Amino acid sequence: MRLRYQLVLAVLVITLMISSFLAGRQFVSVAAVAAGAGLESGRGGGGLVSALFGMKEGAKAEIEDVSLQPLETFQEVLTHLRRQYVSQIEDERKMSYGAVRGMLSVLRDEPFQDRYSRFMEPVEYRSFLEENEGHFGGIGAEIGVREIDVEEVPELTGVRCPVCGSDISNPKRFQTVIIAPLPDSPAERAGIRAGDAILRIDDVPTAGITLGEAVQRIKGRPGTVVKLLVSHRGEAEPAEIQITRSVIQVRSVEWRLLPDRIGYLRISTFNDTTPDLVAEALADLRGQRMRALLLDLRNNAGGGLEVCLAVASQFIDDGPVVYIQERGEERRARNAHPGTGRLEVPMVALVNVGTASSAEILAGVIQDYQLGPLVGVKTFGKGLVQTVYPLHDGSALALTTARYFTPKLRDIDHRGISPDFPVEQQESKEYVPPLDARDTQGAEGMKLLRKALAGSPAAAT
Numbered sequence: 001m002r003l004r005y006q007l008v009l010a011v012l013v014i015t016l017m018i019s020s021f022l023a024g025r026q027f028v029s030v031a032a033v034a035a036g037a038g039l040e041s042g043r044g045g046g047g048l049v050s051a052l053f054g055m056k057e058g059a060k061a062e063i064e065d066v067s068l069q070p071l072e073t074f075q076e077v078l079t080h081l082r083r084q085y086v087s088q089i090e091d092e093r094k095m096s097y098g099a100v101r102g103m104l105s106v107l108r109d110e111p112f113q114d115r116y117s118r119f120m121e122p123v124e125y126r127s128f129l130e131e132n133e134g135h136f137g138g139i140g141a142e143i144g145v146r147e148i149d150v151e152e153v154p155e156l157t158g159v160r161c162p163v164c165g166s167d168i169s170n171p172k173r174f175q176t177v178i179i180a181p182l183p184d185s186p187a188e189r190a191g192i193r194a195g196d197a198i199l200r201i202d203d204v205p206t207a208g209i210t211l212g213e214a215v216q217r218i219k220g221r222p223g224t225v226v227k228l229l230v231s232h233r234g235e236a237e238p239a240e241i242q243i244t245r246s247v248i249q250v251r252s253v254e255w256r257l258l259p260d261r262i263g264y265l266r267i268s269t270f271n272d273t274t275p276d277l278v279a280e281a282l283a284d285l286r287g288q289r290m291r292a293l294l295l296d297l298r299n300n301a302g303g304g305l306e307v308c309l310a311v312a313s314q315f316i317d318d319g320p321v322v323y324i325q326e327r328g329e330e331r332r333a334r335n336a337h338p339g340t341g342r343l344e345v346p347m348v349a350l351v352n353v354g355t356a357s358s359a360e361i362l363a364g365v366i367q368d369y370q371l372g373p374l375v376g377v378k379t380f381g382k383g384l385v386q387t388v389y390p391l392h393d394g395s396a397l398a399l400t401t402a403r404y405f406t407p408k409l410r411d412i413d414h415r416g417i418s419p420d421f422p423v424e425q426q427e428s429k430e431y432v433p434p435l436d437a438r439d440t441q442g443a444e445g446m447k448l449l450r451k452a453l454a455g456s457p458a459a460a461t
Contacts, residue, residue, distance in 0.1 A: 074099065097121060097395070101210060107400075113414070114400050115145050116386055122394035124212045127219065131271070138219040139226065140185020140248045141192055142269075142301035142354075145211055146177045176206040176214050178230070179380060180299035180354030182248065183268045183434075190243045192230065194299050194354030199238055200229035222246045253277035255285060258435075262449055263290035263345075266434060267311070270303025270358045275310035282314060282343075292449040295349040295366070296434055298376065298441070302357025305334075305385060305404075312365050313337040315347075319369070322361050323405040324385065331405065346452040347372035348445040351419055356380035363417050364406030373420035375445045383413030421448070 081089055089095065100119045107114040120128060178196040181188035198206050201217045209217070218226055224245050231238045252274045255265045263285035267274065285293070302308075305322075312321040313336040320333035349366050351359075351374050360379050367374055385402040405411055423444045426432070435442045 093393075100397075114384065116382070116384055116398070117400045118211060118398050120212060120396045120398065124216065125390070125394065125396040127215070128388075128396070137222055137247050138245055139187040139190075139192075139243045140182040140246075141187035141218075142179040142182070142356075143198070143211065143215055143218070144177055144179045144301075144356075146175055146197075176211060178354075179301040179356055183254070183266065183299070185248060186243050186246050188299075190241050191239075192228070192241065192243070193232060194352060195233045197231040198228055199231055200227075202227050220245050251277075253281055255281035257285060257288045257290065258294070258446070260450060260453065261289055261291040262446065262453075263288075263293045264296065264435065265293060266296035267359070267362075268300055270300070270307040270311065272304075272307065274303070274307050275314075278311050278314055290345060292346040292453055293343065293348075293372075294442070294445050294449060295347060295372075296442075297355045297359045297363055298350050298352040298434070299354035300356070300359035301354065301380075302359050302382065305358060305361075308358035308361050309334055310337065312362050315343045315362075315371060316365060316369055317342040320407045321365055322407070323409060324402045325405065326402045331409070343371065346449055348448050349374050350441050350445050351376040351379050351417065352425065352441070353377055353380055353416075355417075357382045360412055360417055361404065361406070364408075364410065364412065367417065367420070368407040368410075373448060374417065375421045375423055375448065376419050376441045377422060377424060378416040378418050379412070381412055381414050381416035383411055383415075 078092075078095070081095070097119065104117050104119055106112075107117050176198045178187070178192055178194060178198065180194045181192045198214065200206060201214060204217060206214055218228070220226060222245050225242050226245060228241050228243065229238050230241055252269045252271050253265070253267055255263065258264050265278070265281050265285070267278065309321050316336050318336055318338065321336050322334050323331040324334060325331045347366070349363060349372060351363050355363060355376075356379065360382065363374060363379060366372055383404055384400045385404055386398045387401040389397045389399060391397060403411065403413065406417075410417075421444060423441045426438050426440045432438045435446075
């Protein structure tokens with residue numbers, strides 16, 4: 001009798017344990033979903049949580065059967081590292097950051113081909129915020145990655161460990177590149193050009209480090225020197241360039257009135273100061289009786305989408321500026337802000353391979369609305385929107401959350417925008433200021449504007 005009682009008791013205990021485990025698993029899922037809903041609304045770091053549980057912003061939280069297998073695998077590996085790795089693991093946060101980066105690196109390959117989703121450690125995220133505010137320390141260049149043909153670097157292919165099969169040659173198909181140097185920055189004055197491949201930073205090859213690590217190595221105390229080994233487009237041999245770091249104060253807009261009352265407006269980036277400066281520039285140029293406008297978007301690596309909308313609204317008075325398509329949703333138009341006015345004078349816009357992201361949105365507006373021709377070379381080709389999700393420890397996730405399309409629904413990602421008048425810039429080993437005698441693209445833009453003014457009734461005013 002006593003034995004039977006003990007058996008029944010054991011069965012009850014086991015049943016309660018199993019029920020508690022299952023209930024606990026469901027509770028964790030519900031709690032995480034509820035937390036994701038709160039975090040998504042701005043209380044910090046909801047992007048990763050909502051992605052794990054399949055939520056969208058503003059969507060009602062739903063209980064889902066969440067697979068814990070990826071987390072179980074991660075925990076198993078972490079346990080082996082803790083117990084069996086040859087050396088003591090002192091900083092597990094580094095390992096967590098590395099795991100996140102490894103997870104995001106999968107997005108670079110087929111079928112995603114996403115070069116832009118990235119993880120920022122706390123120091124990287126602080127630098128990112130400083131850049132958006134318009135001031136930071138470094139050399140003054142926007143840095144990114146581009147896909148390369150592995151045949152360009154055959155020495156990096158096919159080398160694997162004969163024991164475990166791991167890739168020991170690091171044959172990545174992506175390369176750290178200069179998207180654009182900032183105007184009159186130390187990088188531009190030293191001869192850095194849009195499209196340059198960065199092969200080495202000081203004595204560290206870029207093939208073995210992440211984009212974030214490359215940025216941190218290039219930045220540094222003002223007055224110190226960084227050495228970059230760069231490969232210029234069209235040149236066989238790389239060049240070593242020494243650049244003295246300085247405090248970079250980004251004035252995103254510059255303007256002046258040129259002969260024949262042609263206004264020159266250069267937008268070098270889209271940060272928080274840009275819309276007000278563009279408004280000030282156009283008001284000043286109109287006050288000087290501007291008859292035409294040369295808009296320079298070369299080496300503008302982009303910036304905030306909302307900033308771009310505010311700027312584009314100063315060139316068109318209504319209609320879509322860009323179409324945004326999020327996962328599983330229909331395209332929706334982001335329209336120009338009403339009441340900001342329309343540019344009523346002939347215009348030409350200058351673009352090059354350093355014209356990217358938000359700058360391409362503005363170039364697409366100009367071309368699709370036929371505000372004026374584009375002159376230069378094909379733009380960079382970034383048609384993806386990133387949302388930045390701050391995380392609890394001061395780090396952040398920049399995650400691709402949407403595609404954008406031009407007003408005529410053109411998808412420019414990996415394609416770029418082709419100019420109406422293709423003009424290659426004259427190559428020079430020295431810094432060529434805009435509208436310098438060697439600026440062939442600027443010269444073509446001025447030629448087109450003078451031609452438009454010659455055939456305009458306003459030419460006699």
